Amino acid sequence: METLHQPHDELFARVVLVLFAIVTILYLKRLLVSPFRRASSPSLPCPRGLPVIGNLHQLGTVPHDSLAALAAKHAAPLMLLRLGSVPTLVVSTADALRAVFQPNDRAMSGRPALYAATRITYGLQDVVFSPPEGAFWRAARRASLSELLSAPRVRGFRDVREGEAAALVAAVASSSAGGSPVNLSAELMATSNKVLRRVAFGDGGGEEEGSIDAGAVLDETQKLLGAFFVADYMPWLGWLDALRGLHGRLERNFHELDAFYEKVIDRHLNRRGASDGEDLVDVLLRLHGDPAYRSTFNNRNQIKGILTDMFIAGTDTAAATVEWTMTELVRHPDILAKAQKEVRGAVGGDKDMVRESDLPRLKYLKQVIRESMRVHPPVPLLVPRETIEPCTVYGCEIPARTRVFVNAKAIGQDPDAWGPDAARFAPERHEEITDLSDHKPWHDSFSLVPFGVGRRSCPGVHFATSVVELLLANLLFCFDWRAPHGVVVDLEQETGLTVHRKNPLVLVTERRRRPGK
Numbered sequence: 001m002e003t004l005h006q007p008h009d010e011l012f013a014r015v016v017l018v019l020f021a022i023v024t025i026l027y028l029k030r031l032l033v034s035p036f037r038r039a040s041s042p043s044l045p046c047p048r049g050l051p052v053i054g055n056l057h058q059l060g061t062v063p064h065d066s067l068a069a070l071a072a073k074h075a076a077p078l079m080l081l082r083l084g085s086v087p088t089l090v091v092s093t094a095d096a097l098r099a100v101f102q103p104n105d106r107a108m109s110g111r112p113a114l115y116a117a118t119r120i121t122y123g124l125q126d127v128v129f130s131p132p133e134g135a136f137w138r139a140a141r142r143a144s145l146s147e148l149l150s151a152p153r154v155r156g157f158r159d160v161r162e163g164e165a166a167a168l169v170a171a172v173a174s175s176s177a178g179g180s181p182v183n184l185s186a187e188l189m190a191t192s193n194k195v196l197r198r199v200a201f202g203d204g205g206g207e208e209e210g211s212i213d214a215g216a217v218l219d220e221t222q223k224l225l226g227a228f229f230v231a232d233y234m235p236w237l238g239w240l241d242a243l244r245g246l247h248g249r250l251e252r253n254f255h256e257l258d259a260f261y262e263k264v265i266d267r268h269l270n271r272r273g274a275s276d277g278e279d280l281v282d283v284l285l286r287l288h289g290d291p292a293y294r295s296t297f298n299n300r301n302q303i304k305g306i307l308t309d310m311f312i313a314g315t316d317t318a319a320a321t322v323e324w325t326m327t328e329l330v331r332h333p334d335i336l337a338k339a340q341k342e343v344r345g346a347v348g349g350d351k352d353m354v355r356e357s358d359l360p361r362l363k364y365l366k367q368v369i370r371e372s373m374r375v376h377p378p379v380p381l382l383v384p385r386e387t388i389e390p391c392t393v394y395g396c397e398i399p400a401r402t403r404v405f406v407n408a409k410a411i412g413q414d415p416d417a418w419g420p421d422a423a424r425f426a427p428e429r430h431e432e433i434t435d436l437s438d439h440k441p442w443h444d445s446f447s448l449v450p451f452g453v454g455r456r457s458c459p460g461v462h463f464a465t466s467v468v469e470l471l472l473a474n475l476l477f478c479f480d481w482r483a484p485h486g487v488v489v490d491l492e493q494e495t496g497l498t499v500h501r502k503n504p505l506v507l508v509t510e511r512r513r514r515p516g517k
């Protein structure tokens with residue numbers, strides 16, 4: 001029997017071996033060959049990657065800068081990469097952005113279901129990460145624009161912003177007493193966080209929620225959303241994230257966040273009918289009872305998902321904007337002096353602080369902020385997109401489910417859009433924009449896109465600019481600023497979805513002397 005079976009066994013082993021080799025070769029070939037090449041794209045460059053990881057290693061420690069360098073090296077306003085197993089289109093100039101989005105805004109309007117975002121948003125029940133095809137995103141986005149972040153609602157929170165701007169001035173004055181340098185990065189983050197918590201949860205800023213340290217929990221949420229999850233690029237290796245402890249951290253954070261939101265929502269339900277103004281939780285609870293929204297907006301998790309949006313999208317973006325603007329101002333004392341002169345002249349030297357009613361007169365300040373967001377967009381690769389259907393760009397077919405990175409930072413440095421001195425910090429280049437109080441020009445342009453582009457662009461522009469302008473105006477009005485002796489303020493960046501300075505901005509400051517005092 002044995003002698004009869006042996007040749008069959010050998011043959012079987014050989015066949016299995018050959019089949020295994022074929023499957024492996026086909027698999028590696030699939031990984032090595034870009035899907036775009038198969039889809040006939042002679043014109044779009046695809047920088048060569050490595051087996052399995054593709055071009056992931058080329059992202060470096062500061063991905064938007066590495067991608068800009070890669071695009072420049074290949075003279076590729078549009079390039080096609082493979083990040084792990086994910087086909088990815090990278091857009092790096094204003095013209096390319098127009099060519100991609102003008103005809104394909106709908107096709108480009110998806111978001112990839114990233115691992116951490118999916119968990120934190122209760123399975124994509126929010127505005128930032130939810131898929132655009134379903135009724136939920138449309139309803140939630142409509143609610144954001146018309147209720148949560150509308151111009152009247154934002155105006156209604158003026159007292160909160162002015163109160164927190166005054167608290168920031170007091171905190172800076174106290175930390176700088178006796179000539180000590182101030183950690184402005186930390187002060188700005190605390191202020192921005194407080195504004196959002198008061199606006200979202202009410203006057204107590206969430207402090208009523210007893211033992212839960214909401215600031216620390218939300219901070220961890222932000223870190224997890226910016227962390228690199230292997231599963232987002234090579235799903236079959238997702239188990240590595242568990243070994244790295246990321247799953248455990250994510251679960252802990254999710255449950256802490258959830259417990260916090262449950263308490264906040266219960267507190268709001270218990271005090272319903274009280275007449276002390278609506279915060280965002282009140283608005284969301286009201287919408288959930290509204291027949292116009294009931295069919296799509298119908299469970300508590302959606303309220304929690306949208307609250308998370310407000311925090312992740314609104315807190316450190318505003319803080320980073322002021323942080324980078326102050327960085328550039330201290331590096332350019334002439335521009336700092338000009339902006340200060342404008343603020344002090346427009347507000348009046350006898351006043352304590354800048355009020356929101358003063359802001360429309362501060363034209364140069366708005367140019368400075370615009371320039372800062374051109375050179376340092378706080379979300380340099382926007383929030384990742386994903387094509388929801390195939391589309392054609394420059395004659396090349398881009399398949400559905402291609403990830404899309406818009407390099408807002410590279411676009412802000414594009415010499416075709418900004419001239420040969422694009423790298424120079426020069427607020428005057430925005431002089432020709434007449435209506436700086438209107439947020440529309442942000443979204444009309446393809447050359448300045450810190451708030452994104454098309455139908456998924458940021459609905460919080462109004463909210464964000466009112467916070468940023470007020471905080472910056474007060475810092476310039478109330479204090480003189482300079483780097484500590486012998487220190488050159490650097491431009492090193494910390495990575496994450498939102499990009500802050502790597503080293504905190506520590507400055508020496510002196511309180512402005514009021515006339516006659």
Ligand code: HEM
Pocket residue numbers: 127128129141144149309310311313314315317318321377378379382383384385450451452453454455456457458459460461463464465468
């Ligand atoms: C300076 C501050 C801010 C910057 C630079 C910023 C930037 C961005 C960017 C780049 C996007 C992605 C756009 C795209 O994919 O095209 C975005 C989306 C979003 N932002 Fe902002 N943002 C800021 C402030 C805010 C604030 C204060 C809020 C709300 C309180 C907010 C809420 C949102 C939401 C809900 C989305 C998702 C929109 C969607 O996917 O439909 N943002 N933001």
